[in-house]
Amino acid sequence: MAALRLLLVEDDDALAELLKWHFSKQNFEVVHTRDGDEALLLARENPPDIMLLDWMVEGTSGIEVCRQLRRYPETANLPIIMLTARGEEDDRIRGLETGADDYVTKPFSPRELVARVLAVLRRIRPALSKEQLTYNDIEMDLVSHRVKRAGTNVSIGPTEFRLLRHLMEYPRRVFSREKLLDYIWGQDSDIELRTVDVHIRRLRKALNRDGLPDLIRTVRSAGYALDTDEE
Template structure:
């Protein structure tokens, strides 16, 4: 299977090196530029499978690059993840309305960004996204519907599998019970919030069966996160 090509448009050299390292380690092919004009030329000459685009870059602003990419036939359907220090809701909405598929506010975890890249590609171009998710010593085979931890098989029910998949696609992020209900059970679900807690307990029991440390973090009054670094 060919590697998915990522075009990284970012003018912070240190961040480019860091993200390139993490993306290549996740088996993506990465090209980069700090300039908006160069990004448009590169994207047209060899359309990438996904663009990671900083809002504030040299030359043309990232938001304008996004708009132009959507007007070029070769890149009209290429997914775009925008990076920005802008955290205001109006800015996020503007970026999404311009054509971005996802939006990541700085500072962020490189592993989270890699997970977002995989999630977007699975949604729009499944053949390029790979069939596995991993975090710490957890591995999920999406095709075979299998989970391993530290090399040992983990037996999960369908709901726990979907719950773990959601966490693996967004490592480190804290999700409220309401958000988990929407993501795992669906917006129209009549499931009670406490049901989330029941399935979290089942998931914990399954993935910790071998005596490994608990990497599902409970955040009081906020929700749950898959977080190997933040566990007690």
């Protein structure tokens, strides 16, 4: 499995180095910044698989970074774990209400933090622990490379299979055409962006037979998501 990308927002350089070492051992690619404003740019330009976000960092505070990321389609469902020395109940509640998926109080064990990150990712991305993905009435068997919709086999090509798998690993998360192009064909590919639209149309045609509802949502000026919400 490819390395998972973790965005670490922490202004304690010694702690950041310690965490980078522990997570690299677990096949994570760690991107580190001390600054909340830079964290916002990094997260929106290339959304990571998960973010570790310290409450008190340079620039925009961690709590405000979390609040802003929840407003943007491309990061609305980004898993975020808050790191903080603030252990009071009101602070924990505030962090979770802002949109954090978990809240870890300093000092903490790096091994426990790794375990918490993996637990959150298993909830968000079932493919990390399962051989089958499901969303709504779509079933994807990752071993046999078979797809079913409403109990009936769906015939799709290998490119559409990879595209659907990526969307099913991150349900409700919006991916731009550029990000989907990078994922399917690689960053050095010369393939045009409109090719993504072609494969999305093919995937929709295969999945939406017999008048079944369209589960691939087009987000204007943003991209595509596997999502039943039409808003």
